[in-house]
Amino acid sequence: MDGSTDKQRLQLILIKPTHYDDDGYPITWLRSHIPSNTLAALYGLGDDCRRRQVLGPGVEIVIRPFDETNTRVRPDVIVRDLGRGGDRALVCLVGVQSNQFPRAVDLARQFIKAGLPVAMGGFHAAGCLSMLPVVPPEIQQAMDMGVSIFAGEAEEGRLDVVLQDAWNGRLKPLYNYMEDLPGIEGAPTPSLPPSALARNEGRKSSFDLGRGCPFQCSFCTIINVQGRKSRFRNADDLEAIIRENYRQGITSFFITDDNMARNRHWEEFFDRLIELKENEGIQASLIIQVDTQCHRIPNFIAKAQWAGVYRVFIGLENINPDNLLAAKKRQNKITEYRRMLQAWHTAGVSTWAGYILGFPGDTRESVLRDMEIIKKELPLDILELFILTPLPGSEDHQTLWKQGVWMDADLNKYDLHHRVVHHPRMSDEEFDRTYRDAWKAYYTPAHIETVARRHGAIAGRNPAEPAQFMTMFKIMFEAEGVHPLEGGIVRMKYRRDRRYGMKIEPWGLFHLRLAAETWRKLKIYGRLAWQGWRIGQKVKHDPRRLEYSDLALEPVAEEELDKLALFAETAGGEAAVVKKRGEDLARARAAVAHNQRLAAAE
Incomplete structure (x- = not known):
């Protein structure tokens, strides 16, 4: 008998869960905007386990990745398929953030009921176990249910251990590696199969080149989950990742490093990418994250542009120095904001900035004033508004937990888009209204045109592009009711996938409501898409578009800085x-x- 037919199989089911909308339905799209780096990293590690035969030569490992932001996860179908093949399985819920924890537990409940072993990892478990003196009740309840909790990172053979324990039926309740973070240089290449990548809008993939952060921002979980000591891949690792994806036709990437500018190998990385482009025609399109001091690093922006960076995420966070100091964001200097944004703009790179509302010093008036200052004086494209949230794993959460301050018990709301604490200077209703109005204040038709004109003034730039992206953000917020970074193309909603404990609606009522909701959304989509298209075309075909300038694009002498509202009016x-x-x-x-x-x- 052929030996291959005697092989046993373990199916490694990797699921990156989504989270629920306000009505209790998973937020899933036909195509999602942001690919999951954790899913790619775990798939690469799992594939390495398969090649090394960590379960022995008689056991084949089959890996099945699911990103629930773009794929409906049906535990009943997965269990049925396993039964047909007679395979054993391990279900891993990976990269679970706090807002995804309730959904992850609901999925785990169904798999455990079917008799499958389940492990769960991600920022929520790791952050809580690193910052709190006790195991939080929701994590304890998950372990009591039979979920094995994994805290830490899975490199350096740690996934091997979990797979071997699962195969031998001795999965531990807790794997805690928070005191021993692994190196990632030479680690297996993050990757995903073509079928999974095809569900990302624009066929993007993602990977990290460094983990950890040396700064001390009190609202951040990264420093307490990935550590304050930075760890890096090397240029050979980067080339391997690019080549592996290039073979699948993937050339667009989101590099998930929290701050690429502080990766000490940044120049080696950019040089390697430039070499691949010039010598072999392998050209990558990159989205990276940087800090507000990156323009002070000699050649950083120039090399980033030449290496293929077309978009940067910037942790602007706030334009009030007092707020930044309160959050221990001392590395952000508002006196550098204009110069930094102007440098990226001149390079033709699109700038997307994170901005936090809800600092103790904020008022409704100050927030709306700041929106107008940003629009007028900073050459910024996309502004991503977030609510200051005490995320489990952050210093802010630890402080409030120790003080016994009220925090919303529903983890599903910890998505930076819902208020989960009371603000000291605004009522709950006023704060919620201010957050909504801040979005509306920035994404006005007039400001969308302004941003389009700023790009239209650069030869070779398409001003319709920023108009399109700003319109997409506006549509996600107004039509879909989700944060734009959670957005995608065509929302999918399934009646029986509702949150555990919430009533399953009757078939007729569900579809009647869905039809009405879809019709309302289509009207908003149509109105805003037409509006954005007209703005883009208006600027694109303006014969004098290259002559455009405004205050945000103009240099201001050092002695005149205090004439800008950015400095004269902010706290x-x-x-x-x-x-x-x-x-x-x-x-x-x-x-x-x-x-x-x-x-x-x-």
Whole structure:
């Protein structure tokens, strides 16, 4: 008998869960915008386990990845398929963030009921176990249900251990690796099969080149989950990732490093990408994340552009220095914002910035004032508004937990799009209204045209592109009621997938409501898409578009900085200018003294 027919099989089911909308239905799209890096990393690690035969030569590992943002996950169908083939399985719920935890548990409940072993990892479990002195009740309840919790990262053979334990029927309740974060240089290549990548809008993939962050932002979970000591891949790792995806026709990537500018190998990475482009015609299109000081690094922006970066995410966070200090975001200097954004704009790279509302010093008036300052004085394209949220795993959450301050018990709301605490200066209703109005204030037709004109003033740029993206953000917020970063193409909603404990609606009522909801959305889609298209075409075909300029694009002399509202009207803005002038004077004096010492030595 042929030995291959005697092989046993373990199906490794990798599921990146989504989370529920306000009505309790999973947020799933026909095509999703942002690919899952965790899913790609775990698939690569699983494939490495398969090649190394970690379960022995008589056991074949088959990996099945599911990204629930673009794929309906049917536990009943998965279980039925397993029964037909007689395979054993391990279900891994991967990359589970706090807002995805309820959905992950609901999926786990169904698999466990069918007798399958389930493991769960991600930022929620890792963050809670790293920052709290006790196991939170929702994690304990999941373990009591039979879910094995994995806290930490799965490189350096840790996935091997989980697979072997699952195969031998001795899966542990908890795998806690938070005190021993692995190196990632030379680690297996993150990848996904073509069938999974095809469900990402634009056929994008993602990977990381570094983990960890040296900063101390109190609202951040990364420093407590991935550590404050940075770990890196190398240029050979990058080339392997690019080539592996290139063979599948994937050339567009989201590099998920929290701050590419602080990756000490950034220049080696960009140089390798440039070499691949010039020598072999392998050209990658990249989205990266950077900090607000990246423009001060010599050649960083120029090389990023040449390496294929076309979009950057920037943690702007706020334009009020007092708010930044309160969150320990000391590395952000509002005196550098304009210069940094102007440098990216001149390079023709689209800028997308995260901006947080809900700091203790915020008021409705200050928030709406700041929206107008940003629109007028910063050459920024997409502004991503978030609510300041005490995410489990952050210092903010730890502090409020210790103080016994009320935080919403529904983890599904911890998506940075729902308020989960009370604001000290605004009522709940006023804060919620301010958050909605801030979105509306930034994404007006007039400002969409302004951003389009700023890009239209650059030769070779298509001003219809930023108009399209800004319109898409506006549509997601107004029509779909989700944060635009959770958006996608064509929302999919299934009656029986509703959140555990919520009533399953009758067939007729569900579809009647769905039809009415779809008709309402289509009207919004049509109106806003037509509006955005007209703005883009208007600017694109303006014969004088290259002559356009405005305050955000113009350089401002150092001695005139305090004339800008960015510094004159924000909380702490004037002090920031004074501090910068003092620092500049100190540097100038130091340079003069250095030159004098050199002259004396000669």
